[in-house]
Amino acid sequence: MEFCNSCFECENCFGCFGLRHKKFCILNKQYTEDEYWQKVDQLKCAMLDRGEYGDFPPMYHSTQYWSGSGASIIYGATQEECQKFGCANFAPGDDGAEGPEIDLSKIELIQTIPDRLDETNIGSLSGKPFRDEIFNRRFGYLKSELAFYQKMKIAPPRQHPTRRIQELYAEMNLAVCEEQYCQKCKKEIMVAKNKNYTERIVYCRDCYFQFLEQNG
Numbered sequence: 001m002e003f004c005n006s007c008f009e010c011e012n013c014f015g016c017f018g019l020r021h022k023k024f025c026i027l028n029k030q031y032t033e034d035e036y037w038q039k040v041d042q043l044k045c046a047m048l049d050r051g052e053y054g055d056f057p058p059m060y061h062s063t064q065y066w067s068g069s070g071a072s073i074i075y076g077a078t079q080e081e082c083q084k085f086g087c088a089n090f091a092p093g094d095d096g097a098e099g100p101e102i103d104l105s106k107i108e109l110i111q112t113i114p115d116r117l118d119e120t121n122i123g124s125l126s127g128k129p130f131r132d133e134i135f136n137r138r139f140g141y142l143k144s145e146l147a148f149y150q151k152m153k154i155a156p157p158r159q160h161p162t163r164r165i166q167e168l169y170a171e172m173n174l175a176v177c178e179e180q181y182c183q184k185c186k187k188e189i190m191v192a193k194n195k196n197y198t199e200r201i202v203y204c205r206d207c208y209f210q211f212l213e214q215n216g
């Protein structure tokens with residue numbers, strides 16, 4: 001299994017995604033065993049010649065736009081840095097990707113979404129377009145989703161689902177480390193960066209355990 005993601009119970013696949021119980025597939029296409037080894041050999045030789053084999057697939061192969069890419073979310077790369085590596089630069093709503101154009105004045109304001117749902121507003125809210133003005137994207141609710149919020153007595157979220165996921169990601173540490181000093185013993189330590197919490201109090205392992213013993 002090489003260059004594969006989310007494949008389960010598979011063997012001898014190359015560049016595949018989301019397969020179950022498969023073998024001899026390349027880019028999710030089925031080949032015979034003989035064809036598979038022949039093609040994989042050709043592919044690996046070409047990749048070795050280009051210096052790509054063993055590395056992550058290049059960014060220009062991705063269909064993802066820069067601000068939704070792992071480079072931006074997990075490594076904190078800027079738009080300029082992403083584009084240097086060939087990342088696509090478009091907005092999610094470009095070229096009608098979010099459906100037909102809608103007169104923005106006809107889209108309900110997010111502020112009209114009630115905190116508490118009952119049977120009547122479940123019917124009137126489902127299937128209606130709303131717009132997250134900060135994220136500049138449209139979204140809607142499913143009836144079953146609204147029924148869940150009502151049952152759990154929670155307010156429906158007022159943000160586009162992707163914005164909610166991106167904000168959750170921003171809570172976690174980036175996969176980028178920086179040198180810092182333990183704020184207690186001043187020892188130099190490597191710490192994962194965090195976009196949201198740039199002014200965190202950071203302790204080394206020993207001081208952190210001491211802190212937990214005293215305060216935990």
Ligand SMILES: [Zn+2]
Nearest residue numbers: 182185204207
């Ligand atoms: Zn320390």
